[in-house]
Structure formats: structure tokens, C-alpha cells
Amino acid sequence: MCGIIGYTGNENSIPLVLEGIKNLEYRGYDSFGCAFHGDSNSIEVRKNVGRINNIIEEYGITNEVSDRSIAHTRWATHGGVTKENSHPLLDCSGKIAVVHNGIIENFQELKDNLHSHAFVSETDTEVLPHLIEQEIKEGKTFEDAVMAAAGKIKGFSSFVAMSADSDSILAVKNGSPLVLGLKENGTFVASDVPSFLKHTNKVVYLFDGDVIAINKSGFKILKTDNPGKHKARDVNFAISDVEKGKYRHFMLKEITEQQKLISSLAESNLSYLNNASSLIAVSRKVYIIGSGSSFHVALLAANLFRDLGKDAIAVQPQDLYNYSKLIASEDIFIIVSQSGETMDIVEALPLIKRNKKIGIINTEESTLSNAVDYFININAGHEKGVAATKTFTMSAILVCLLAMFSFGQEKEAVNDLKLLDINLYNLFVPSVYKIIKETSAAIKNEKDMFFLGRGNDYIAAMEAALKMKEVTYIHSEAIDSATFKHGPLALVSKGVYSIAIVSERFKDREINNLKEVKARNGKIIGLANEKLDVFDVFIRSQPAGIFSFVPQIIISQLLAYYVSLAKHIDPDHPRNLAKAVTTK
Ligand code: GLU
Numbered sequence: 001m002c003g004i005i006g007y008t009g010n011e012n013s014i015p016l017v018l019e020g021i022k023n024l025e026y027r028g029y030d031s032f033g034c035a036f037h038g039d040s041n042s043i044e045v046r047k048n049v050g051r052i053n054n055i056i057e058e059y060g061i062t063n064e065v066s067d068r069s070i071a072h073t074r075w076a077t078h079g080g081v082t083k084e085n086s087h088p089l090l091d092c093s094g095k096i097a098v099v100h101n102g103i104i105e106n107f108q109e110l111k112d113n114l115h116s117h118a119f120v121s122e123t124d125t126e127v128l129p130h131l132i133e134q135e136i137k138e139g140k141t142f143e144d145a146v147m148a149a150a151g152k153i154k155g156f157s158s159f160v161a162m163s164a165d166s167d168s169i170l171a172v173k174n175g176s177p178l179v180l181g182l183k184e185n186g187t188f189v190a191s192d193v194p195s196f197l198k199h200t201n202k203v204v205y206l207f208d209g210d211v212i213a214i215n216k217s218g219f220k221i222l223k224t225d226n227p228g229k230h231k232a233r234d235v236n237f238a239i240s241d242v243e244k245g246k247y248r249h250f251m252l253k254e255i256t257e258q259q260k261l262i263s264s265l266a267e268s269n270l271s272y273l274n275n276a277s278s279l280i281a282v283s284r285k286v287y288i289i290g291s292g293s294s295f296h297v298a299l300l301a302a303n304l305f306r307d308l309g310k311d312a313i314a315v316q317p318q319d320l321y322n323y324s325k326l327i328a329s330e331d332i333f334i335i336v337s338q339s340g341e342t343m344d345i346v347e348a349l350p351l352i353k354r355n356k357k358i359g360i361i362n363t364e365e366s367t368l369s370n371a372v373d374y375f376i377n378i379n380a381g382h383e384k385g386v387a388a389t390k391t392f393t394m395s396a397i398l399v400c401l402l403a404m405f406s407f408g409q410e411k412e413a414v415n416d417l418k419l420l421d422i423n424l425y426n427l428f429v430p431s432v433y434k435i436i437k438e439t440s441a442a443i444k445n446e447k448d449m450f451f452l453g454r455g456n457d458y459i460a461a462m463e464a465a466l467k468m469k470e471v472t473y474i475h476s477e478a479i480d481s482a483t484f485k486h487g488p489l490a491l492v493s494k495g496v497y498s499i500a501i502v503s504e505r506f507k508d509r510e511i512n513n514l515k516e517v518k519a520r521n522g523k524i525i526g527l528a529n530e531k532l533d534v535f536d537v538f539i540r541s542q543p544a545g546i547f548s549f550v551p552q553i554i555i556s557q558l559l560a561y562y563v564s565l566a567k568h569i570d571p572d573h574p575r576n577l578a579k580a581v582t583t584k
Pocket residue numbers: 001002003028073074075076077078079085100101102103104123124125583
């Protein structure tokens with residue numbers, strides 16, 4: 001995954017692509033680079049490893065002026081994080097520049113055939129400018145050469161190319177998202193809408209198989225498998241959605257936003273869930289698919305379905321092939337994805353092509369939202385923090401609502417949601433922040449921590465441990481309390497912290513397990529409705545029926561956030577991660 005943007009227009013393109021690429025930094029931040037059309041019909045490239053702002057300053061890029069440019073923020077798949085491997089990559093003549101999102105599976109074979117070309121990087125991407133150069137050498141126009149190159153690469157790849165000798169910027173989509181932004185006297189192409197939203201909300205979503213040329217006055221479709229579908233439309237993103245506002249980090253902004261999102265959901269008319277829930281009601285079995293935090297959503301939902309008496313299972317997409325002999329046509333699939341582009345799920349789609357699919361997705365236009373029969377918008381707004389927070393909570397609530405609706409328990413579900421809404425007023429208060437900040441300071445130097453729970457509390461523990469790993473780098477392991485004494489207890493010694501998530505349902509049994517930890521002088525931070533003797537630190541998490549996991553998760557998110565700050569880590573950009581995993 002990476003971020004791509006290109007712009008050509010009457011005004012200076014440089015500030016537009018720089019601003020846009022900064023908005024795309026959540027998609028990858030190993031290195032940054034841009035290419036622009038220079039004065040003497042040259043292609044000028046500025047790129048380096050590190051954060052975008054530092055590189056812009058290093059090269060004084062803001063002083064440049066050009067009518068067309070492209071930029072890239074990388075999440076390395078092939079080749080180390082080095083200046084040479086940063087995008088844009090050039091052909092031998094230095095006249096063709098390419099930025100790329102994805103993996104070219106046959107790059108080695110293509111590279112071997114381009115023996116007269118000089119390669120300077122270890123990336124798969126670099127075959128693209130050389131392929132285009134080769135096609136031009138053999139007599140093709142830039143446009144035809146890009147189409148020919150696109151036809152030769154295998155795997156999922158989207159890329160944007162520019163040539164010193166062409167006024168147009170070319171965009172090829174296959175897999176990763178690309179969208180056009182249409183402005184008076186100028187056109188954007190980018191990985192997402194918020195990157196250019198300040199300048200236009202008139203967009204055209206591209207389809208897989210598209211080859212598009214953008215120029216100052218709009219765009220030209222050079223090749224498509226979806227004729228007639230490239231309609232310009234206005235999108236209703238709020239700018240406040242993509243800016244930090246008064247918050248220091250997107251992660252804190254997005255954690256805080258959960259209260260408002262849950263309130264609005266509790267007040268809204270949920271009848272739009274009826275169609276999907278009636279499909280579930282007549283299905284034989286429910287499979288819920290997700291990766292990372294979305295897999296935890298799937299586990300919570302599967303637990304609830306089974307509690308209600310429905311056969312249901314959470315499966316990670318890469319394991320789905322394992323079930324291929326068991327899947328019947330009457331089985332229904334619920335796909336949970338924040339980005340709608342999760343490559344592992346996209347790849348698993350052929351296995352379930354005859355099954356009905358419901359998508360719980362936070363992006364209206366995406367590969368997965370287009371592939372499902374029923375699309376349910378998570379409606380959490382743009383999430384820029386790399387660690388999923390509000391999208392986790394909102395998608396988990398939606399799947400649980402769906403489960404309840406499919407069993408005719410709408411009233412009970414809505415009551416629980418209203419209870420949750422009320423409870424959250426007691427969570428986002430100074431006294432809770434105070435204890436969370438104090439606890440963060442106490443645990444910031446830990447090397448290992450355990451997250452304990454049973455049933456849904458264990459799943460909440462898995463998500464809590466993932467948050468802690470992602471933004472603090474502390475080794476955090478979720479363990480089902482019931483299994484702790486079957487081995488992991490050996491790891492507990494004096495002062496080792498465990499975070500125990502304890503809801504009413506499992507309290508008595510949990511207390512026994514926690515006593516075993518205390519007996520080994522371990523320390524316990526308890527997230528529960530009442531203070532238990534075994535807790536060294538107690539943070540209240542009020543129950544809310546089927547949504548009791550929500551306060552537990554919000555507290556864990558805040559804890560991870562403040563530990564991250566205490567360790568001087570930028571929680572919006574933890575090392576090695578990117579927001580959506582659009583590569584295999
Ligand atoms: N495969 C390319 C690289 O490693 C692009 C990766 C990406 O999508 O960021 O440079």
C-alpha cells in the first residue's frame with residue numbers, strides 16, 4: 001500500500017500535490033518523492049527516505065513551479081527503504097517517471113528481458129518506466145506505450161506515469177484505488193478523495209482495467225472494461241473529517257469521535273439493516289471475514305450469532321480455502337473491511353462467488369463494496385490514524401445489530417445501544433483520562449504485557465493487545481484466561497503487568513485466574529464494572545448488554561495512545577505499518 005497523487009492544471013501543481021501527498025501519508029511513510037515537469041522539458045525528481053515535511057524542506061520543493069507533477073509516499077514491498085528505491089522511478093533517459101501502488105509479480109522476468117536498460121533500484125516498480133521507454137523506442141506513443149506496459153505486468157498494481165514529452169498524466173488502475181478530482185482548469189488523480197478535497201469534491205472513481213489520461217481540461221478514457229460508468233459526481237466529505245482540528249493526533253481525535261458516532265447511530269433509523277438481516281435469517285450458516293482488527297469484529301459477531309442460536313464462524317481470508325469443501329450455496333458471508341481494499345479478502349472472493357455477501361465497509365466506492373450484494377456503510381468518517389479505532393467500534397456495533405435484527409431482536413439491540421450511549425458520558429471524563437494517563441506512565445517501560453479475558457472479554461483483550469503493539473511496540477499478548485494456567489502463567493514473575501478485562505458474566509471464574517497471577521506477584525490492571533480485590537489499578541468499564549465490549553475497547557485505545565505518547569512514539573505513524581493492507 002502507498003499513496004499516489006498527480007495533478008495537471010493551469011496553476012502551479014507543486015503545492016497541490018505536496019498538500020495532497022501529506023494527506024495520504026497514512027497509507028505509508030517509508031519514503032516520499034515527487035516528479036515535476038521542469039523548465040527545459042526535463043523531468044525533475046526529488047525524493048528521499050523519511051517524513052514528507054523534512055524532505056520537502058531538505059530540497060526546498062515548495063520553491064518549484066510546474067504545471068504538472070506526481071508524488072508518492074511508499075510502503076516498501078520490494079527493496080529496502082532507501083532513497084534509490086523511493087518513487088518516482090525513471091527510465092534510462094530520465095524522461096519518464098512512474099509512481100506505483102502494488103506488486104508486479106512477474107517483475108524479475110520482465111527485468112531480465114529489458115537487458116539493455118540500466119536499473120538503479122531493487123524495486124519491482126522500476127520495470128514500468130523501462131517497459132514504457134522500450135515501447136516508445138519501438139514506435140509507440142506515450143499513451144500506447146503505457147497501455148502496452150500495463151498489459152504486460154501481472155498481479156494487482158495501480159500506477160501513474162508522466163513523460164517530459166506529453167502534457168497528459170496517465171493513470172492505470174488494477175487493484176489499488178484511484179480516483180479523479182475534477183477542478184476548473186485542472187485535474188487530479190489520487191489514491192483517495194480527501195487528498196484533494198480542499199480543491200474539489202467533483203470526483204470520478206476509476207475501475208480495474210482502466211487506463212486514463214488526465215489533462216488541464218479533464219480526462220480521456222484510453223481503455224476500460226466499464227464503458228459509460230465514469231460519471232462525475234459530488235462527494236459529501238467534510239473537511240473536518242480529514243483534519244486534526246484541535247487534537248494533537250488523529251488517533252486521539254478518532255477515539256474521541258466514537259462517542260458522537262455511537263450517539264448518532266443510537267438516534268438513527270436503523271431500518272436500512274432489514275434487507276441484509278432478512279438474508280441472514282434464511283441462510284444456513286454465517287461466515288464473517290476480516291483481517292486484523294476486522295477479524296476481531298468477526299470473532300465478536302460470530303460469538304453473538306452463536307449465542308442467538310445461529311451457526312456462525314469468523315474466518316481470516318487467507319484461511320478461507322480451507323473451508324472450500326464445507327461452504328454451501330445457502331451460506332452467507334459478511335465481509336468486514338475498513339478500506340474496502342484489503343487484498344487478502346479481494347483474493348479470496350473467487351472462493352465465494354456463488355454466495356450472497358454483505359459488506360460492512362467504511363468506503364462507499366471500493367473493490368469490496370462493489371463486489372458485495374449488500375453494502376452497509378460503516379459511516380465512521382475518514383480514519384487516518386494507522387491503528388483502527390472508530391472503524392473497529394462502529395463495524396463491530398453494526399455486525400452485532402445485524403445479528404440481533406436477523407433474530408427479530410431489534411428492540412433489545414436498540415436498548416443496548418442507547419445504554420451504551422449513556423454510559424459513554426461517564427467514560428470521556430477527566431477522572432478517567434487521569435487514571436489512564438497515570439497507568440500509561442507506570443507501564444511505559446514494560447517489555448511484555450498480557451491481556452486476559454474470557455469469551456467476548458478475550459476478544460476485547462485481543463483487540464486491546466493489538467492496539468498496544470501497534471502504537472507502543474510493547475510485546476502484548478492476549479490470552480484466554482481459561483488457558484493461562486496451561487502454560488503462559490510460566491511467564492508471570494514479580495511486577496509483570498496483566499490487563500484483565502472482566503465483565504459480569506465471567507467475573508467469578510476470572511477472579512480465580514487473577515488470584516493465580518497475584519500469587520506469582522504479577523500486577524493487574526482491571527477493566528471491569530466494579531473494583532475487585534485482585535486489581536492493582538482499576539478503570540471502570542460500564543456494561544452495555546451486547547455492546548459491553550465498546551467501553552473496554554475505548555479504554556484500551558486510550559491506554560495505548562497515552563503509552564505511545566509517554567514513549568515519544570508518533571501514534572499516527574507507528575513504524576512498519578500502513579493503514580490498509582492492499583498488498584499480499
Ligand atoms: N512494490 C512497490 C515498492 O515496493 C510499491 C509498494 C507500494 O504499494 O507502496 O516500491
